[in-house]
Amino acid sequence: MTDLAGSIVLVTGASSGIGAATARAFAAEGARLVLAARRRERLEELAGQLDGDTLPLELDVRDRAAVDQALSGLPPEWAAIDVLVNNAGLAAGMEPLQEGEVDHWARMIDTNVAGLLWVTRAVVPGMIARGGGHVINIGSVAGHETYPKGAVYCATKAAVDRITKGLRMDMLGTRVKVSTVDPGMVETEFSVVRFDGDADRASKVYEGLDPLTGDDIADAVVWVASRPANVQVAEVVILASAQVSATVAHREPT
Numbered sequence: 001m002t003d004l005a006g007s008i009v010l011v012t013g014a015s016s017g018i019g020a021a022t023a024r025a026f027a028a029e030g031a032r033l034v035l036a037a038r039r040r041e042r043l044e045e046l047a048g049q050l051d052g053d054t055l056p057l058e059l060d061v062r063d064r065a066a067v068d069q070a071l072s073g074l075p076p077e078w079a080a081i082d083v084l085v086n087n088a089g090l091a092a093g094m095e096p097l098q099e100g101e102v103d104h105w106a107r108m109i110d111t112n113v114a115g116l117l118w119v120t121r122a123v124v125p126g127m128i129a130r131g132g133g134h135v136i137n138i139g140s141v142a143g144h145e146t147y148p149k150g151a152v153y154c155a156t157k158a159a160v161d162r163i164t165k166g167l168r169m170d171m172l173g174t175r176v177k178v179s180t181v182d183p184g185m186v187e188t189e190f191s192v193v194r195f196d197g198d199a200d201r202a203s204k205v206y207e208g209l210d211p212l213t214g215d216d217i218a219d220a221v222v223w224v225a226s227r228p229a230n231v232q233v234a235e236v237v238i239l240a241s242a243q244v245s246a247t248v249a250h251r252e253p254t
């Protein structure tokens with residue numbers, strides 16, 4: 001086992017859902033947490049709930065200059081990041097491509113793909129120089145399949161899959177591990193964000209089934225990070241028990 005106590009873990013998108021649960025799970029292992037997202041007040045609230053060292057970091061991962069500045073300007077006692085969890089991401093809208101809102105596309109591509117790349121590029125050279133580290137990306141079942149009205153979101157998660165595989169190849173011989181954790185249906189703020197605050201529409205996504213929780217995914221992320229030095233978990237795909245693909249699920253009448 002890799003002991004996570006005292007290790008420095010940067011979680012992007014730590015203000016909600018999977019990211020917040022992941023931060024809690026690492027903190028329970030004694031890790032020190034850099035909590036990054038745009039909503040500072042949420043990060044500070046979470047930091048106040050966690051035992052141990054935390055550093056809230058207000059950051060929009062789409063802003064490359066801000067990412068570089070924030071990560072190169074970390075206080076020295078926080079700079080040696082051991083584990084990077086690239087979790088910040090979103091789906092925006094569900095429309096057939098020919099009717100797609102191009103602003104939705106830009107938000108998804110800029111966050112899920114470009115943002116993940118900016119953060120990775122800023123963190124990984126330090127890991128290599130220090131002789132080790134672990135990048136854990138949060139992909140999706142949507143990176144393994146495509147569903148109607150989800151082409152662009154699915155494409156961004158397919159890109160995460162390819163970036164994960166490419167980075168792992170480029171890290172060969174550096175002692176930096178690269179993994180992806182790819183969830184199915186997790187009830188977080190994801191669908192509320194996707195449907196622009198429409199909570200009724202969002203709740204229908206999970207109606208009649210028992211979805212995954214952020215804690216279920218956080219468990220897997222911590223498991224991946226805590227494998228022994230000789231073990232590199234490439235990919236973990238986690239579905240809700242009532243689903244068999246991104247869109248095929250068994251629902252009980254409510």
Ligand code: NDP
Nearest residue numbers: 013015016017018038039060061088089140186188189190
């Ligand atoms: P939430 O909406 O609950 O959380 C998303 C997080 O991403 C928030 O903390 C948000 O913080 C952060 N975020 C969004 N945009 C940015 C940005 N530009 N800069 C920094 N942080 C940002 O959703 P989930 O927890 O479900 O989503 C987390 C990840 O899991 C995403 O990558 C998503 O694609 C993936 N995923 C989710 C699934 C699900 O069913 N829920 C299934 C498979 C994958 P803030 O708004 O404060 O910036």
Ligand code: 8X3
Nearest residue numbers: 140141142184185246
């Ligand atoms: C989120 C899961 O099925 O909504 O990545 O695409 S899904």
